Amino acid sequence: MPVYNFKKMAPVPSAVDLVDIVLTRTQRRTPTVVHPGYKITRIRNFYMRKIKFTQQTISDRLTAMLADFPRLSDIHPFYSDLCNTLYDRDHYKLALGQINTAKQLVDSVARDMIRMVKYGDSLYRCKCLKRAALGRMCTILKRQKASLSYLEEVRKHMSRLPALDPNTRTLLMCGLPNVGKSSFMNKITRANVDVQPYAFTTKSLFVGHTDYKYLRWQVIDTPGILDHPLEQRNTIEMQAITALAHLTCSVLYFMDISEQCGYTIEAQCNLFRSIQPLFANKQLVMVINKIDAQPWETLHTTHKTMIEELLKESGPNTSMHMMSNITEEGVSAVKNHACDKLLAARVDSRVSGNKVEGVMNRLQVAYPTARDGVTREAFIPESVVQERKANGGVVEKKVKSRAGYAPTVDDGSENEEDETPLESEDDMMDGAGTTATAAGRKKTARELMWENGGPGVWAPDYREQYDLNDPEWRFDAIPQILDGKNIADYVDPDIDAKLQLLEEEEEQLAKEYDAANMEKMDDDESLTEMETAQVAEIRDRVKIARTYKERSGGRNRPALPREIRGRVKDCHDDGAKLSATAIEKRMAKVGVDASAMLERGRKRERDDPRREKRRLGRKGGDDATMDDAAPAEGEGNTDEAMKDGRGQSKGAIKKARKERELSVRRENSQARSHSRPQKPSEMGVRDESMARIAKEVEKKGQKRWFGGSGEGDHTKAVHLVKWMNTGKKRNGTNYCR
Numbered sequence: 001m002p003v004y005n006f007k008k009m010a011p012v013p014s015a016v017d018l019v020d021i022v023l024t025r026t027q028r029r030t031p032t033v034v035h036p037g038y039k040i041t042r043i044r045n046f047y048m049r050k051i052k053f054t055q056q057t058i059s060d061r062l063t064a065m066l067a068d069f070p071r072l073s074d075i076h077p078f079y080s081d082l083c084n085t086l087y088d089r090d091h092y093k094l095a096l097g098q099i100n101t102a103k104q105l106v107d108s109v110a111r112d113m114i115r116m117v118k119y120g121d122s123l124y125r126c127k128c129l130k131r132a133a134l135g136r137m138c139t140i141l142k143r144q145k146a147s148l149s150y151l152e153e154v155r156k157h158m159s160r161l162p163a164l165d166p167n168t169r170t171l172l173m174c175g176l177p178n179v180g181k182s183s184f185m186n187k188i189t190r191a192n193v194d195v196q197p198y199a200f201t202t203k204s205l206f207v208g209h210t211d212y213k214y215l216r217w218q219v220i221d222t223p224g225i226l227d228h229p230l231e232q233r234n235t236i237e238m239q240a241i242t243a244l245a246h247l248t249c250s251v252l253y254f255m256d257i258s259e260q261c262g263y264t265i266e267a268q269c270n271l272f273r274s275i276q277p278l279f280a281n282k283q284l285v286m287v288i289n290k291i292d293a294q295p296w297e298t299l300h301t302t303h304k305t306m307i308e309e310l311l312k313e314s315g316p317n318t319s320m321h322m323m324s325n326i327t328e329e330g331v332s333a334v335k336n337h338a339c340d341k342l343l344a345a346r347v348d349s350r351v352s353g354n355k356v357e358g359v360m361n362r363l364q365v366a367y368p369t370a371r372d373g374v375t376r377e378a379f380i381p382e383s384v385v386q387e388r389k390a391n392g393g394v395v396e397k398k399v400k401s402r403a404g405y406a407p408t409v410d411d412g413s414e415n416e417e418d419e420t421p422l423e424s425e426d427d428m429m430d431g432a433g434t435t436a437t438a439a440g441r442k443k444t445a446r447e448l449m450w451e452n453g454g455p456g457v458w459a460p461d462y463r464e465q466y467d468l469n470d471p472e473w474r475f476d477a478i479p480q481i482l483d484g485k486n487i488a489d490y491v492d493p494d495i496d497a498k499l500q501l502l503e504e505e506e507e508q509l510a511k512e513y514d515a516a517n518m519e520k521m522d523d524d525e526s527l528t529e530m531e532t533a534q535v536a537e538i539r540d541r542v543k544i545a546r547t548y549k550e551r552s553g554g555r556n557r558p559a560l561p562r563e564i565r566g567r568v569k570d571c572h573d574d575g576a577k578l579s580a581t582a583i584e585k586r587m588a589k590v591g592v593d594a595s596a597m598l599e600r601g602r603k604r605e606r607d608d609p610r611r612e613k614r615r616l617g618r619k620g621g622d623d624a625t626m627d628d629a630a631p632a633e634g635e636g637n638t639d640e641a642m643k644d645g646r647g648q649s650k651g652a653i654k655k656a657r658k659e660r661e662l663s664v665r666r667e668n669s670q671a672r673s674h675s676r677p678q679k680p681s682e683m684g685v686r687d688e689s690m691a692r693i694a695k696e697v698e699k700k701g702q703k704r705w706f707g708g709s710g711e712g713d714h715t716k717a718v719h720l721v722k723w724m725n726t727g728k729k730r731n732g733t734n735y736c737r
Helices: 015-029 040-068 077-087 089-117 123-142 145-159 181-188 235-246 265-274 301-313 331-351 355-360 382-390 410-414 425-430 434-439 445-451 495-523 529-550 580-589 595-606 609-629 638-643 650-669 688-702
Strands: 170-174 206-212 215-221 250-256 283-289 318-322
Touching: 015 040, 015 123, 015 145, 040 089, 040 123, 077 089, 077 145, 077 235, 089 123, 089 145, 170 181, 170 235, 170 331, 181 206, 181 215, 181 250, 181 331, 206 331, 250 265, 250 331, 265 301, 283 301, 283 331, 301 318, 318 331, 331 355, 580 595
Parallel strands: 170 215, 170 250, 250 283, 283 318
Antiparallel strands: 206 215
16 A cells, blocks of 8 residues: 555645635634624623634634645655655745644634633724734635645645655666567556657656566556756756656666667667766666567677676676567566565565564574484375276376366366267266266266256255255154244145045024025015015125125224214215215115105104204304494493593404304314313313413513523624715725625
8 A cells, every 4th residue: 555645635725715714613613793892801702712713714824725735855856856746845835834834823823812802891992903903814725826836736646646655666668768668567567658759758756556476566657768968957867867766666678679768779888878877776777668669689799798788887786688568578577577576675674683683583493313223115095006906007197077167278188198089068968978987886876967968957956965863864854843842743645635625514503594595585576576686686785795804904903983984085076975865876876765764863863852952052142243343321322432542443353252162163163072172271271261361471471581692692783874875876896894
């Protein structure tokens, strides 16, 4: 895993955005309402809280920003020099230093202004000090515009840097432009580096990964390096120089002997000598590339001698390999050789270190010594010896069955000395092979599977392998045990036959019952043919209803009480209304005259005492209302009563009349057998007047805490400020913090 992950750095806002973020957060997270009538200590705390919150918000933002950016003195030297190459170390440190200074200035401003607000003697003075404090803080932030924009660009670029681990196993490729470094990386890794036929296609470091000996290897492709002094190298070339200087890796120096890259072999050798100090203490592989265009054997003798001398000068850690990216000749060999050299070097460095002694002291290797001078030969079982004698000293090689397997290349090589032809796949699958029958052995389960239809069609019966006291028990049914008892002991073997006899007997009894009913109906000569048909239809409907009621699904439905059975189930369903017409239609369908039943219902309704009481109550209420509305004797007309102040207005009389009428209707509509449903607020209240009094008392008690607003509420009252809403409004902005 990479040591540094620059992709998690938070974005750096601009100066204007940072001011908006801070002030908006202060407005949302602190109280917003204060009045001159408050205590002066409360007013001071109100404005001191705003100043402290603003200072804390700015400090948190700037501290997080400084913590996100790495300190060049604390990170790996490779990343430190890479940042110096890409972003200029001095400029980078200067920007972070200015942000740190701004944070300290904001803290000092907040500290001084809070000290002054503590001695504020009015709301106006405290407010002015608060505005001055926030204004000075925002001015400090606006002065960091250049530093913040520079740090945001640095963050964007650092987030695009490759996730490179400086301490892992690494292969580093270097050389002149267009010599085949990126093509080699695409061959051995899953990276997709752009390859073009012109110089400096690769402008930054690219990282890929490959596997060798079950280990993860990091492969780095560097931009091309030109042969000129270090001071004249640009940023692209300096990235490769930085990687060569600081990474412990195996270096692959690529040379194009076909000179298609645009540089001669002499120029490539000169570049090697100029950067040779960077190869110290590194495993170096000189890769001779593009041998498909210019083979090494046909290379000019002068060029060969030049490369061989270069190889001798570089020391014992240098080796040479040849390859071609187009034909892929030698690609794997170059990768394997470079990995082996680096692995050996890493092992040697660890063994030569001081930590090895501490590990070796804890290791102990045991060397067994001979206890006597007896020579112990290998033991061969007697059965094997007899089999060898029977075969004339030749060990018979067991031939594995190939049934169900596709033929492979190794099938012929295993039996080259055996003249017996191999069995065909069809013979094996048909069971006609000679493998099992010739040897006289038992067929395997796989052979039996292919004989009986293949996998998924046939499976072996594993009960044959059960080890029981009596082998005849193997294929018996496994008993089902419930509560320690065998279920089979309680099952009647003749239960199916008995059930069938009971069903047949029930059908016979039902047929006899129907036949007896038909005989009775035929004996009754008083019925006409129409009535006989209606009786039969009624009996059929009754039978269907009985069957429907006795079904299993109908038992889960609760029976309706008598008093609500006939009530309307849906007011939009006309057929569901229990009216006289609906009753007469339903009863007529089943052939019953319902006129007597309807007349009996009307009579009971007329004789109902509750109905008469409700009627008299409504009549008495109307009479009382009329009496209340009429003027009293000796009082004169209503106008005269209103003039002397002792009467009521027409609206009050109407309101009182309506309340009495509604009260009487509610009282009379409740039957004595039903309890009056009450709200929780009406529990324990005798009548409506008492409920009205209780409601007024409740309102008075809630006035203290209902709708009270404090300084923590974020709602703005409808309260106009005089200086903002009087006089002429001049042109310009009305923006105010």
